[in-house]
Amino acid sequence: MNNREYIESGMLELYATGLLSIEEMRDAELKACQFSEIKTELESLQTLLERYAMKYSMISPAGLKEQIMQQMESSATVADSKVKPIVRPISSTQAPSINYLAVASMALLVIAAGFAIRFALQADQYKQKVNQLTQAQESSRIALNATSHSLVNAQEQLTALTDPNTERITMQGTPKSPESIAMIYWNKETKTVYLDVKRLPAQPSDKQYQLWYIDTANKPVNAGMFDVNSDNMLKMIDAPDALAFAVTLEPRGGSPNPTMDQMYVIGKVHS
Amino acid sequence: MSEEELISLLFKKDKQAFSYLYDNYSAALYGVIFRIVQDENTAADVMQESFVKIWSHFSHYDKTKGKLFTWLVNIARNLAIDTTRSKGFKNQNKNLDVENIVIHIDAHKSTSFKPEHIGLKALLDKLRPEQRTIIDLAYFGGYTQMEIAEALKIPLGTVKTRMRMAILELRKIF
Numbered sequence: 001m002n003n004r005e006y007i008e009s010g011m012l013e014l015y016a017t018g019l020l021s022i023e024e025m026r027d028a029e030l031k032a033c034q035f036s037e038i039k040t041e042l043e044s045l046q047t048l049l050e051r052y053a054m055k056y057s058m059i060s061p062a063g064l065k066e067q068i069m070q071q072m073e074s075s076a077t078v079a080d081s082k083v084k085p086i087v088r089p090i091s092s093t094q095a096p097s098i099n100y101l102a103v104a105s106m107a108l109l110v111i112a113a114g115f116a117i118r119f120a121l122q123a124d125q126y127k128q129k130v131n132q133l134t135q136a137q138e139s140s141r142i143a144l145n146a147t148s149h150s151l152v153n154a155q156e157q158l159t160a161l162t163d164p165n166t167e168r169i170t171m172q173g174t175p176k177s178p179e180s181i182a183m184i185y186w187n188k189e190t191k192t193v194y195l196d197v198k199r200l201p202a203q204p205s206d207k208q209y210q211l212w213y214i215d216t217a218n219k220p221v222n223a224g225m226f227d228v229n230s231d232n233m234l235k236m237i238d239a240p241d242a243l244a245f246a247v248t249l250e251p252r253g254g255s256p257n258p259t260m261d262q263m264y265v266i267g268k269v270h271s
Numbered sequence: 272m273s274e275e276e277l278i279s280l281l282f283k284k285d286k287q288a289f290s291y292l293y294d295n296y297s298a299a300l301y302g303v304i305f306r307i308v309q310d311e312n313t314a315a316d317v318m319q320e321s322f323v324k325i326w327s328h329f330s331h332y333d334k335t336k337g338k339l340f341t342w343l344v345n346i347a348r349n350l351a352i353d354t355t356r357s358k359g360f361k362n363q364n365k366n367l368d369v370e371n372i373v374i375h376i377d378a379h380k381s382t383s384f385k386p387e388h389i390g391l392k393a394l395l396d397k398l399r400p401e402q403r404t405i406i407d408l409a410y411f412g413g414y415t416q417m418e419i420a421e422a423l424k425i426p427l428g429t430v431k432t433r434m435r436m437a438i439l440e441l442r443k444i445f
Contacts, residue, residue: 018413019419054299056306057301058305060301065297068319069290
């Protein structure tokens with residue numbers, strides 16, 4: 001089996017998703033060491049799965065990091081410190097004390113002092129604990145707010161996209177940029193327009209893409225500006241009636257009329 | 272910090288680097304763990320176990336065998352799977368069979384996963400549910416080829432080609 005055949009056999013996909021037996025894994029690793037072609041392929045698979053896993057990121061519980069750091073810290077100190085046993089000499093020949101009252105009160109004083117110190121230390125620890133908890137609570141509150149905000153957005157999108165009145169329009173690349181492609185989700189009832197850019201060349205910093213719809217009088221109407229660095233679906237300006245949608249590259253801030261020779265994608269409404 | 276720098280600092284047991292590692296990878300790893308154990312308390316425990324292991328076993332990381340994230344995910348995933356396969360946990364999630372796994376994951380996703388990545392695009396686009404299932408069963412679920420073949424009711428020999436197709440589709444999406 002040559003390298004190309006090995007890559008096409010699907011073994012590397014199985015390796016990257018953890019499905020190979022130990023012998024097969026060794027074989028794949030050996031090949032990756034020997035041939036840069038296979039190594040590159042394997043790395044790109046791992047990067048792909050990394051990105052896929054990242055999509056499912058979740059905010060980890062507040063305070064967990066502190067807990068973990070603390071655990072590391074304590075396991076490190078236990079290992080490092082050499083605890084020396086305290087040895088107290090015992091004198092065997094001690095005259096029995098007679099002043100019991102003095103001894104008792106002395107002992108009492110020592111015990112009381114001990115308690116005082118302990119309580120003071122504990123109070124300090126509790127204060128720290130309270131501070132930590134307040135901070136943790138605050139950060140989780142912020143995270144929760146952000147999360148519920150984006151959840152509302154996502155739910156709105158989902159409702160809009162699954163609505164039977166929503167039409168999906170594929171805007172194909174023009175001869176200027178045949179590789180480009182973008183989707184429009186247009187709801188004829190609510191008039192909302194969502195744009196999902198699949199592939200468009202990165203815009204120069206002084207330029208911006210502009211979405212247009214062609215109204216029933218065959219006139220192009222502005223439907224909003226966007227940059228192609230966003231991973232999300234974009235909500236654009238509502239389109240009351242549209243025969244087609246198109247995207248042109250315009251000076252940053254937009255143009256009143258589309259620059260026709262800068263059109264990148266266009267797609268007709270089906271009905 | 273580049274991945275190279277991070278790795279060399281972690282080899283030196285640098286605590287700051289570990290803190291950086293946590294900040295940058297915990298969300299992804301927690302997502303993976305949660306996906307497997309489906310319970311917040313268990314996920315937090317596994318998370319703690321994973322990071323302690325990452326710290327104490329970092330000398331075992333071998334750059335030539337793959338990217339840092341792959342190694343991290345393997346640790347987190349294996350610990351998570353060990354937990355689900357241990358006694359006591361089995362009964363809780365008995366009904367997590369394959370037919371349900373995608374639905375199950377989706378149901379959770381809408382409440383817990385980073386909503387901007389709610390997978391809408393993937394949902395609407397090219398990756399069909401059965402293609403997602405095969406990736407998820409292997410990569411997140413730790414299923415073997417045999418188990419996947421049984422679960423998807425396909426011949427053992429087909430797992431490889433199916434996986435390759437699914438990953439080719441995934442490539443188109445990213």
